[in-house]
Amino acid sequence: MPSDGGGSALHLVHVNDELIVVDKPAGLLSVPGRGADKQDCVWSRLQALHPEALVVHRLDQATSGLLLFARSPDAQRRLSAAFEQRLVHKTYTAVVWGDPGAEGLIDLPLSADWPNRPRQQVDLLNGRPSQTRWQRIGPAGNGQTRLSLLPVTGRSHQLRVHLLALGHPIVGDALYDPDRPAPRLALHASALSLPGLSLESPCPF
16 A cells, blocks of 8 residues: 555645645545544544645545635535636646657546446446546656546546557556556656646656
């Protein structure tokens, strides 16, 4: 299991009257899961400092990077609407197996793989529209390539399934590429922008 950040400390990247942005460590849940052993999460740790914090979006447990919370129900509604209207832009850094080329757009609908939850799958008949833009940053060694990923939509596991479908799974993806283990999932939410605010987080790998 990847590190959960070593204790309860959180790195708060930005705090204002409306919102809080946290740099989530890999291995820590965004929100509580099912069971007593899955209650430790970014949200619970943040509420110890800011009890008013409300969830706006999530990152997979294995993914690190910028995670946004609202500080009031009104702010939560406004930020959620901004996500729906695609006024919030997220950029991820990933290391993938192989070299997919210079850039491209993955446009493949996704749905839940119900018998194998929490896995998602490409579903050309019944899937929800899902698009991911990607750009090559450079070689990462060991037959790997560093990419910048710009999700147009925000489906569960979208980046992981899209890169798998492209034939270049993300390094360290124990769920979708279990035969090539690595210390962690090489996926980091490295930039977040919304009207009036633009933030970045250095990639830790």
